[in-house]
Amino acid sequence: MGSIFETIQVFIRDLRDCGIPIGSSQLEDCYRAISLVNWSHEPVFYSALLSTLLKDSALLPIFNEIYMRHFHPHPGNPAKRLGALQEMMPELPANQKGHGDGSEAVGDSGQSGKPVPRGRSSKAPTREWKDPFSQDFYSLTPQDLKRMENLIPLLAKRLVSKTVIKRRREESGALDHRRTLRQSMATGGVPVEIFVKKRIRQKPVIFALCDVSLSCLHFSAFSLALVYSLEKFFRHVRCFAFIGETEEVTALMRKEQPYNLRAQVLYDTKVTGESGRTDYGRSLLTFYERYGQDLSHKSYVLIFGDARSNWFPTEPQILKQIQDRVKRVYWFNPETVNEWNTGDSSMSNYRKYCDKVFQTSNLDELIKALAEL
Amino acid sequence: MLKELEHIKQGMLDAGYICDDNAATVLFLAQALSKPVLVEGPAGVGKTSIAQAFSNMKNIPLVRLQCYEGIDEAKAMYEWNYKKQLLHIQAVSNQSLNVTEVEKQIFSEEFLLTRPLLQVITSETQTCLLIDEIDKVDFEFEAMLLELLSEFQITLPELGTIKARHIPYVFLTSNATRELSEALKRRCLFLYLDFPSPAMEESILRLKIPALKQDLARQVAESLQEIRKLELKKTPSIAESIDWALALVSMGIMELDRQVIVKTLNVLLKYQEDIDLAKARIPGPAPRVSPMVQ
Numbered sequence: 001m002g003s004i005f006e007t008i009q010v011f012i013r014d015l016r017d018c019g020i021p022i023g024s025s026q027l028e029d030c031y032r033a034i035s036l037v038n039w040s041h042e043p044v045f046y047s048a049l050l051s052t053l054l055k056d057s058a059l060l061p062i063f064n065e066i067y068m069r070h071f072h073p074h075p076g077n078p079a080k081r082l083g084a085l086q087e088m089m090p091e092l093p094a095n096q097k098g099h100g101d102g103s104e105a106v107g108d109s110g111q112s113g114k115p116v117p118r119g120r121s122s123k124a125p126t127r128e129w130k131d132p133f134s135q136d137f138y139s140l141t142p143q144d145l146k147r148m149e150n151l152i153p154l155l156a157k158r159l160v161s162k163t164v165i166k167r168r169r170e171e172s173g174a175l176d177h178r179r180t181l182r183q184s185m186a187t188g189g190v191p192v193e194i195f196v197k198k199r200i201r202q203k204p205v206i207f208a209l210c211d212v213s214l215s216c217l218h219f220s221a222f223s224l225a226l227v228y229s230l231e232k233f234f235r236h237v238r239c240f241a242f243i244g245e246t247e248e249v250t251a252l253m254r255k256e257q258p259y260n261l262r263a264q265v266l267y268d269t270k271v272t273g274e275s276g277r278t279d280y281g282r283s284l285l286t287f288y289e290r291y292g293q294d295l296s297h298k299s300y301v302l303i304f305g306d307a308r309s310n311w312f313p314t315e316p317q318i319l320k321q322i323q324d325r326v327k328r329v330y331w332f333n334p335e336t337v338n339e340w341n342t343g344d345s346s347m348s349n350y351r352k353y354c355d356k357v358f359q360t361s362n363l364d365e366l367i368k369a370l371a372e373l
Numbered sequence: 374m375l376k377e378l379e380h381i382k383q384g385m386l387d388a389g390y391i392c393d394d395n396a397a398t399v400l401f402l403a404q405a406l407s408k409p410v411l412v413e414g415p416a417g418v419g420k421t422s423i424a425q426a427f428s429n430m431k432n433i434p435l436v437r438l439q440c441y442e443g444i445d446e447a448k449a450m451y452e453w454n455y456k457k458q459l460l461h462i463q464a465v466s467n468q469s470l471n472v473t474e475v476e477k478q479i480f481s482e483e484f485l486l487t488r489p490l491l492q493v494i495t496s497e498t499q500t501c502l503l504i505d506e507i508d509k510v511d512f513e514f515e516a517m518l519l520e521l522l523s524e525f526q527i528t529l530p531e532l533g534t535i536k537a538r539h540i541p542y543v544f545l546t547s548n549a550t551r552e553l554s555e556a557l558k559r560r561c562l563f564l565y566l567d568f569p570s571p572a573m574e575e576s577i578l579r580l581k582i583p584a585l586k587q588d589l590a591r592q593v594a595e596s597l598q599e600i601r602k603l604e605l606k607k608t609p610s611i612a613e614s615i616d617w618a619l620a621l622v623s624m625g626i627m628e629l630d631r632q633v634i635v636k637t638l639n640v641l642l643k644y645q646e647d648i649d650l651a652k653a654r655i656p657g658p659a660p661r662v663s664p665m666v667q
Contacts, residue, residue: 021555025559026559044394046395187455
């Protein structure tokens with residue numbers, strides 16, 4: 001067993017790997033905290049780590065999972081192990097004092113200790129670091145997928161706070177003469193405080209069309225999860241899934257987590273159509289036939305897909321008809337711009353009839369695009 | 374150190390708050406590291422009361438700042454008393470004073486209205502500051518708090534920097550409706566309060582309502598466990614369960630059965646849909662929730 005510094009360092013790196021932001025001042029706090037508490041009582045040790053390293057309840061499940069893996073390997077007697085660890089590090093407070101910066105202290109003691117102690121950590125440093133935010137939707141392993149799913153609550157919150165700021169900025173309208181003048185009476189006619197009228201905006205109805213074919217599935221699922229997080233800014237969110245045909249899945253989404261989309265939609269609906277292959281033209285056609293009457297000038301149509309239509313007719317005129325009836329049509333494409341219009345992708349046909357198209361090949365780009373809604 | 378934890382737990386208990394290991398450790402660290410505590414959790418699990426109980430335990434005054442959308446420095450920190458300043462200028466206008474002198478007069482502490490944050494900083498004794506529902510504030514305000522939370526000082530353009538005489542204990546509560554800035558979170562210790570375990574809820578109920586019999590307390594705690602599992606619009610928290618138990622006690626009810634629960638559900642649940650759902654789901658007639666009354 002290596003020094004406690006290494007153990008905790010590996011622990012922290014695993015946390016960072018999963019997208020939990022930990023700065024060096026937090027590290028310092030963490031070390032100070034664990035040097036103050038008694039480790040023989042496990043809940044105390046756990047709280048010391050938790051309260052200094054994690055700052056967001058949305059990430060609590062990830063933290064707990066990683067904590068269990070690192071410090072809870074023998075459910076029989078974890079206390080004994082932690083107690084033993086603490087005995088091995090009597091020099092911590094003295095060591096810590098010498099350094100202003102927590103991360104430095106950690107780095108030093110990590111290197112001066114014995115060469116890497118455990119099997120896990122000897123592999124770990126060489127492992128390629130992947131930032132879950134900038135990872136391509138096409139190169140996801142099941143682990144990456146899990147990691148990104150864990151991050152969704154956090155991203156959702158971020159997206160909401162971004163939207164709130166934007167809304168607030170747009171909210172302030174013209175000067176409210178009456179209130180400003182009335183208030184200025186109190187200060188002898190000097191308008192010390194200026195009041196403005198609030199603009200009232202109409203909440204749009206969202207029609208989200210998701211390509212759930214294999215190539216776009218993950219992307220659609222994440223997008224849907226995030227669109228749902230913005231639900232309170234919309235009057236209503238309706239979801240539609242398509243491969244060869246379009247079918248409404250709003251009711252299904254009420255029951256299920258958006259990322260269960262992949263299993264549920266294919267199981268419960270007939271979106272595959274006759275050919276069983278992605279057909280954007282037919283999908284748009286069936287959407288317009290079945291649900292076109294619900295579209296109005298308050299609707300936003302969001303399309304999530306790569307526009308790869310297997311050389312079937314693309315029917316862009318249908319999209320034009322849709323665009324004429326609704327307020328906005330936005331297209332979110334998980335491919336990078338230079339892949340558009342290659343092979344069977346017919347993005348340029350559709351692009352003409354979209355108010356805006358976004359390249360959303362990773363979570364970062366997706367968040368930015370959705371914040372524009 | 375474990376002894377100190379016990380000490381904190383006992384002190385909080387005397388102040389009317391039951392701490393688990395986690396909360397006690399965080400309180401201990403907050404004192405040892407002089408850091409603010411950011412308390413997160415669903416509504417009604419005792420985020421605000423932990424600060425109140427802590428100030429009771431320490432026997433120091435609690436200064437509370439209730440945040441809301443649109444709160445600004447003038448409401449939270451300090452404000453110049455415009456009206457008094459104007460009156461003062463009018464009053465001295467026939468005395469031949471030069472401008473700088475008048476300015477000096479009207480920007481003195483006499484014309485300063487102290488708001489909670491300044492009050493904490495200038496307080497003669499140590500205080501406990503509770504910043505409630507920090508997630509409601511604007512980003513500008515959140516940024517303004519940073520100076521206070523890390524340096525325990527406030528800068529007023531007209532008067533200069535004021536440093537706290539005693540470092541206050543600071544609690545921030547958040548319902549996590551939006552993400553707080555990294556800078557703010559980094560300065561705080563994090564404490565997550567969740568719905569309590571049945572045993573803990575039982576002891577909380579018994580502590581808050583001495584007249585409540587143990588059997589009934591257990592039944593209440595157990596039924597709440599079941600009710601929280603339902604998919605409700607607003608899950609009842611400790612505040613509601615205390616109300617409910619109080620209602621049961623004042624109705625003179627000794628044992629909980631389906632009929633009683635259905636009749637009193639409106640104390641616990643605040644939406645008609647929730648009440649309907651719970652009614653439909655509460656199992657069978659007889660005393661299902663009280664199998665262990667022996």
